[in-house]
């Protein structure tokens with residue numbers, strides 16, 4: 001589904017990603033872990049289209065996307081939940097999710113707001129789809145409430161719903177558990193588990209190694225911009241190179257994150 005082939009990107013002469021290669025199969029949850037500065041966010045941004053690779057290719061469902069701007073990648077099926085992303089205040093939960101769905105319509109969100117008659121049917125379909133996405137993340141009962149003031153865990157789930165509304169072929173999650181309390185983390189893990197059961201293809205970039213090992217079929221480990229291991233959770237967590245990379249940062253991130 002998603003193929004990243006020998007992708008490199010440097011900043012100021014230092015490689016943040018170097019010859020990164022990985023393939024995510026349809027329906028797979030792929031974890032990306034690595035110590036601080038390993039290049040996880042860079043990889044996420046390269047796939048999302050916020051930064052461009054200097055070399056290498058990125059393909060989604062067999063089509064190259066690495067030269068497309070971010071919004072065009074979204075249309076091709078790259079769904080994103082940013083690290084620390086905010087919900088739109090002053091809008092209901094349902095409206096927040098409908099914005100995600102409009103990225104995929106011909107009309108777009110501005111035209112939809114004007115609601116010419118020809119688009120009313122599309123609008124109804126989008127609303128139904130947005131409600132379905134809210135239901136998938138367990139927030140349908142709150143659909144008409146304002147999004148501001150939502151607890152952080154629910155904000156994350158709302159962002160997942162917004163990304164799902166764009167009908168992604170692959171869902172990129174950048175540190176979705178960051179800042180969440182233990183109970184919220186558990187709920188998020190359950191949500192990702194449900195998405196996996198539904199067959200959603202997910203690229204999960206996460207500091208929380210425990211969360212990733214419990215959810216991902218395979219894990220790719222980055223260190224200093226390079227892939228140092230790729231395999232099942234038990235394979236990578238017992239890999240000496242991985243253990244060394246985590247211990248080498250001066251703190252036992254693998255144990256406490």
Ligand SMILES: Nc1ncnc2c1ncn2[C@@H]1O[C@H](COP(=O)(O)OP(=O)(O)OP(=O)(O)O)[C@@H](O)[C@H]1O
Pocket residue numbers: 011012015016034035036037038039040041042043207
């Ligand atoms: N926009 C940028 N400008 C300059 N250097 C950057 C930029 N983005 C990333 N880097 C550098 O690239 C390297 C990889 O950073 P990146 O943020 O991708 O790592 P990470 O694994 O996400 O780290 P963390 O876990 O701390 O978020 C780091 O050395 C970082 O300083």
